[in-house]
Amino acid sequence: MNTNTLSRQIPQSLIETGRMQIHELLNNVSGLDFVMLCSSDGFQLALASKKKLENTGKIAAVSSSILAMVSAFISEINLMGCKTLSLDAENGHVVLTGVEHALYPMLIVAVGSPDVLIGKMRYEVKKTSESLSKIDT
Numbered sequence: 001m002n003t004n005t006l007s008r009q010i011p012q013s014l015i016e017t018g019r020m021q022i023h024e025l026l027n028n029v030s031g032l033d034f035v036m037l038c039s040s041d042g043f044q045l046a047l048a049s050k051k052k053l054e055n056t057g058k059i060a061a062v063s064s065s066i067l068a069m070v071s072a073f074i075s076e077i078n079l080m081g082c083k084t085l086s087l088d089a090e091n092g093h094v095v096l097t098g099v100e101h102a103l104y105p106m107l108i109v110a111v112g113s114p115d116v117l118i119g120k121m122r123y124e125v126k127k128t129s130e131s132l133s134k135i136d137t
Contacts, residue, residue, distance in 0.1 A: 010039060010104045011137045018132055019046035022108065025128045026050065031116030033092070035125075037132075038064055040098075040105040053111075063109045067096050083129075086122065093118055095125045099132045106132065 015037075022035040026048040034053055037046040042064035044056055053059065067085060074082040087094040092113055099106035110125045112118075 010045060010106070014101075014104060014132075014135055014137050015045050017135055018106070019048070021128050021131060022046055023048040025110070025124055029110075029112070029116065029121055029124050031113045032110060032121060033113055034109075034111040036060060036063075036109045037099075038107050038109060040064060040107060045106065059109060063096055064107060067098060067107055084122065084126065086118070088118075090114070092116075093121065095122055097125050097129050099129045101133045101135070103137060108132075 018037040022037050026032050026035045033051045034049045035047075036044060036056060036059065038044055038060040042061035044060040047056060067082070070085050071082040074080070082098075083100070084095060084097040087096075092111060093116055094112075095108075095110045097108050097110075099108060108125055108129055110121060112121050
């Protein structure tokens with residue numbers, strides 16, 4: 001076994017920084033109810049929430065799968081680099097975005113109320129994603 005191979009385990013320091021940043025995101029966007037940082041393979045890393053959602057582990061797994069499927073679809077129609085997906089429902093909004101960290105790709109799941117400002121939500125989620133992607137570990 002090559003000891004120089006990078007571990008896929010995300011360092012605790014990166015997870016803690018992510019936890020602080022998603023709490024800040026939750027507090028900075030009025031109408032945002034829930035933010036989760038997940039590994040790209042669908043495991044919950046950090047959670048910030050103003051409301052109780054059941055099965056957060058399942059939400060992490062499904063979110064990862066959705067983003068992967070949409071990325072494959074985007075590739076099939078010759079578009080490049082699916083980074084963010086927005087979903088609108090009668091009772092709220094969801095933004096899924098990839099965190100393109102060079103060593104530890106992740107994703108952010110943000111859930112907002114029906115009255116959240118979508119543009120502000122998308123902007124702040126993207127800003128958080130870009131910040132996390134630049135962290136040296």
